[in-house]
Amino acid sequence: MPTSPVGRAAGALRLASGSLEALARSAPDPAADARCARNAAAAAALAAQVAAARGDTGASPALRAALTASQAAAAAAGGTARGRDAVLNTAADAAEESAVAAARAAGWTD
Numbered sequence: 001m002p003t004s005p006v007g008r009a010a011g012a013l014r015l016a017s018g019s020l021e022a023l024a025r026s027a028p029d030p031a032a033d034a035r036c037a038r039n040a041a042a043a044a045a046l047a048a049q050v051a052a053a054r055g056d057t058g059a060s061p062a063l064r065a066a067l068t069a070s071q072a073a074a075a076a077a078g079g080t081a082r083g084r085d086a087v088l089n090t091a092a093d094a095a096e097e098s099a100v101a102a103a104r105a106a107g108w109t110d
Contacts (some may be wrong), residue, residue, distance in 0.1 A: 030082065031082040034073065034077035035077045037073040037092060038070065040073075041066060044062075045067050047108075048066045058102075058108075059106065061106070062099070065102035065103075066102070072088070072095040075091070076092040
């Protein structure tokens with residue numbers, strides 16, 4: 001298991017990539033869909049941590065947004081919700097949209 005921020009981010013991105021590929025091939029159950037969203041948000045948070053560690057000035061808002069998205073996705077995926085709680089899913093979707101907007105504002109994506 002990598003311990004450096006760059007190594008952790010690379011591993012998280014590989015995990016998120018695999019999750020997104022699985023989503024594209026099938027219609028997963030809500031629990032799997034929520035776990036994939038959680039993994040993607042966690043990868044975004046790690047990437048933002050790496051950017052912050054390297055002095056990227058846009059990283060701080062993007063990191064906060066990615067961490068919020070990760071926490072919201074984890075709540076939607078975990079416990080008894082298992083991706084089936086509409087309120088938690090809506091909150092996770094909104095947090096994800098905010099994280100994407102923050103990544104765009106930081107110049108990390110189009």
